[in-house]
Amino acid sequence: MNALVSLRNLRVSFDGQAALRGIDLDVAPGEAVGLVGESGCGKSVTWLAALGLLPAKARVTGSATLQGQELLGAAPAVLDRVRGGRIAMIFQDPASSLNPVIRIGRQVEEALRLHRGMQGAAARAEAKRLFDQVGIPDAARRLDAWPHELSGGQNQRVMIAIALAGRPELLVADEPTTALDVTIQAQILTLLQDLRRETGMALVLISHDLGVVADSCDRVCVMYAGRIVEQAPVARLFEAPTHPYTNGLLGALPPLDGPRRRLAAIPGSVPEPWAMPKGCAFAPRCAERSPACDIAVPGAVPLAPGHQAACIRATAMGLLKETVAA
Amino acid sequence: MIRFLGSRLLRAAVTIVMVVTFAFVVLRLSGDPAQIIMGADAPPEAVEAFRAAWGLDQPVWIQYFHYFGAILQGDLGRSMRDGRDAIVLVAERIPATLALTLPALAIKVGLGIPAGITAALHRNSFIDRAVMMLAVAGFTVPSFVLGLLLVLVFAVQLGWLPSGGQDSWRHAILPIITLGIGGAAVLARFTRSAMLEVLGQPYIRTASAKGVPWRAVVWGHALPNAAIPTVTIVGFMVGSLIAGAVVVESVFSWPGVGRLLVVAVANRDLAVVQCVLLLVAMTMVTSNLIVDLLYGLLDPRLRNQPRRAAGMA
Ligand SMILES: Nc1ncnc2c1ncn2[C@@H]1O[C@H](COP(=O)(O)OP(=O)(O)OP(=O)(O)O)[C@@H](O)[C@H]1O
Ligand SMILES: [Mg+2]
Numbered sequence: 001m002n003a004l005v006s007l008r009n010l011r012v013s014f015d016g017q018a019a020l021r022g023i024d025l026d027v028a029p030g031e032a033v034g035l036v037g038e039s040g041c042g043k044s045v046t047w048l049a050a051l052g053l054l055p056a057k058a059r060v061t062g063s064a065t066l067q068g069q070e071l072l073g074a075a076p077a078v079l080d081r082v083r084g085g086r087i088a089m090i091f092q093d094p095a096s097s098l099n100p101v102i103r104i105g106r107q108v109e110e111a112l113r114l115h116r117g118m119q120g121a122a123a124r125a126e127a128k129r130l131f132d133q134v135g136i137p138d139a140a141r142r143l144d145a146w147p148h149e150l151s152g153g154q155n156q157r158v159m160i161a162i163a164l165a166g167r168p169e170l171l172v173a174d175e176p177t178t179a180l181d182v183t184i185q186a187q188i189l190t191l192l193q194d195l196r197r198e199t200g201m202a203l204v205l206i207s208h209d210l211g212v213v214a215d216s217c218d219r220v221c222v223m224y225a226g227r228i229v230e231q232a233p234v235a236r237l238f239e240a241p242t243h244p245y246t247n248g249l250l251g252a253l254p255p256l257d258g259p260r261r262r263l264a265a266i267p268g269s270v271p272e273p274w275a276m277p278k279g280c281a282f283a284p285r286c287a288e289r290s291p292a293c294d295i296a297v298p299g300a301v302p303l304a305p306g307h308q309a310a311c312i313r314a315t316a317m318g319l320l321k322e323t324v325a326a
Numbered sequence: 327m328i329r330f331l332g333s334r335l336l337r338a339a340v341t342i343v344m345v346v347t348f349a350f351v352v353l354r355l356s357g358d359p360a361q362i363i364m365g366a367d368a369p370p371e372a373v374e375a376f377r378a379a380w381g382l383d384q385p386v387w388i389q390y391f392h393y394f395g396a397i398l399q400g401d402l403g404r405s406m407r408d409g410r411d412a413i414v415l416v417a418e419r420i421p422a423t424l425a426l427t428l429p430a431l432a433i434k435v436g437l438g439i440p441a442g443i444t445a446a447l448h449r450n451s452f453i454d455r456a457v458m459m460l461a462v463a464g465f466t467v468p469s470f471v472l473g474l475l476l477v478l479v480f481a482v483q484l485g486w487l488p489s490g491g492q493d494s495w496r497h498a499i500l501p502i503i504t505l506g507i508g509g510a511a512v513l514a515r516f517t518r519s520a521m522l523e524v525l526g527q528p529y530i531r532t533a534s535a536k537g538v539p540w541r542a543v544v545w546g547h548a549l550p551n552a553a554i555p556t557v558t559i560v561g562f563m564v565g566s567l568i569a570g571a572v573v574v575e576s577v578f579s580w581p582g583v584g585r586l587l588v589v590a591v592a593n594r595d596l597a598v599v600q601c602v603l604l605l606v607a608m609t610m611v612t613s614n615l616i617v618d619l620l621y622g623l624l625d626p627r628l629r630n631q632p633r634r635a636a637g638m639a
Binding site: 048051081082096115146166 | 533534535539546550551554
C-alpha cells in the first residue's frame, strides 16, 4: 500500500499524562477509514496531533507523514498549506465551529483564497457552487447569512463546504453528526459518501458508533485507551472480530432486523491515565482475561490481509497459523 | 432597529430623570443651603431673605417641580455663590477636565489593549506574568495614592515636573499618567481574559485547521470576537471622561469639573452640583447608547434581539 498519510508510533501526553500511547495507522489515497472507540480514547487527539492543532502544552512524539513529508514539527508555512489544502478537518459541534461574526460565504471564500488563490467574484461564484454541492438550498442568498441564522445540519454543510474548498486529498470528519438530529445525521453521512465518490478524496470518519462507521467505511480501526487495538476491513471485522473489546462494541450494536433487545454495554470503564495497567489496558474489563494479559502490552498481530489485533489471544492464533504454515 | 433605538432612548431619559431627582433629594436632605452659605452666625432675617430669594422657603415638592420645569426649558439655575449661570460655570471647566481625561483615555486604550492581547498570546510566559503583575499593581493602587507617589518621585525628589496647578502643559503630565495607568491596567486584564476566552473557542481551531496563518487567525478571527466584551469597558471609560477625574483633579489641584463639583458640594451650591451631575449622567448615558449601537455593529447575533451585556445605563 502506498500510503497517503502514515502515523508511526504517534504519542501525545498532556501535563505528563499519556493520551495517545503509540498509534500506527496508514490511510491510502481515496480510502475511507473509520476510527471508533469510547469517549476519551484519543480519536480526536490523533488527528489534531497529526495536523499540529493541539495546544502548546501537548507533548507530541513519533511521526506523521503526508506522502513522505513529515508533519510533526514542520514549519508553520508548510502546515498552513497542508491544513485545508491537503488534509481538511471538520468537527463535532458545527454551531460553535464557525466564526459567529463572519458571514458564512466569507468563511468559505477565505479557504478558496488561501488554497486556490481565488478572489472577488470568482471566489464568490465558487463558494456558491460549493454550497450547491453540499446541498445548501438557496445557496446564493445563504452566502450572506450568519452562522447563528442556520440550523446545526446546515452549519455542518457549511463546514464541509469549507473543507472541500481546498480540494483536500483527505477529509478527517471528527464525529460530524454527533450533535445533530437522527434524520440529519443520515443525510450528512450520505453527503460525505457522495462527495468522496465525486472527488476521490480519502475519508477518516471518527465516531463512537461502530454502526455509522460500518455503513460508510472500507476499513475500521478500533481504539482503546490511546491505542489501536484492532483494525480490519469492515466485512472482516464483523465476521471475525478478535479483540474482546471489538466484540463488546459489536455486542452493543442494535441488530438490523429481528426483535429489538437491550444493548449489551461493556461493564466497567476505561482506566484513568494515571492508573494505566502495565499490561493490556482492557484487561480489567475483559471477560477472557488471563494472568498473561497483565505482563506486558500486547503488540499488533497480523491475522489476515489488512486485519490485525493487539490481544494475546491473537498472538496465540498467529503463532498457531505460523506453525500450520511451516 | 428603530424600536431598539426607541427603547434605548427611553431608558436613557429615565436614567437622567432619576439622577436629577436623586441629586435634588440628597442635597436638600443634607443640610440647609441658606445656613451654610450665609454662615452659622448670620442674622436670622438675612437667612430668611436668602431663602425667599432662592425659593427655599417653599415646600420641597414645589421646589422640585420648579427646578424640573426649569431644566426642561433649558434653565439649570444660577450659582448661589456668585449668581452666575450654573451651566456657564460648569462649561468653563470642561476643557480643563478633557485636557486630562482625553489623553488619559488614549493611554488606557493604547497601552491596555495591546498589553492584554500580547499577554494572552503568550499565555503563562514571562511577558504574560510581567504584564499581569503590573496590571494588578496598577488597579489595586488607588489613584490618589498613585498620584501622591508620582508627585513624590517626579516633583519632590527629581524636581522634573510641577506637583500641581495648571500653568503649562507640564502640569498636566502627572495627572494624565495617574489617570491613564489605572485604566490601562483594568483594560489590559480585561482584554487578556476576553482574548483567552476567544482563543479557546472551536472556531479558532477551525480557522487553523483550514490553513489560516496564525497572525491572520489572531487578527481576522480572534480580535473581532474579543472586541465585543472589550467595547463595554472602553465605553464605560468614555462615559467617565467628565466625572472620572474628581480625585485626581483634587490631588493635583487641577481646576476641572471634578474640583468644581467637590467645592460646590462643600458649599451646598445646589444649582452647580445639579448641573454637574446632569452633565455626568448625560455623558454616561450617551456612551452607553453608543456601546449598545456598537454591539449591534460588532455582533450579528445581537442585531435581531438586542440584549445588554453590562447593565450600567
Ligand atoms: N487539550 C487537552 N488538554 C488535556 N487533556 C486533553 C486535551 N485534549 C484531549 N485531552 C485528553 O486526551 C484524551 C483523548 O481525548 P480525545 O478528545 O482524543 O478523545 P476522543 O476519543 O476524541 O473522545 P470523544 O469521543 O469524547 O471525542 C482524553 O483523556 C482527554 O482528556
Ligand atoms: Mg473527540
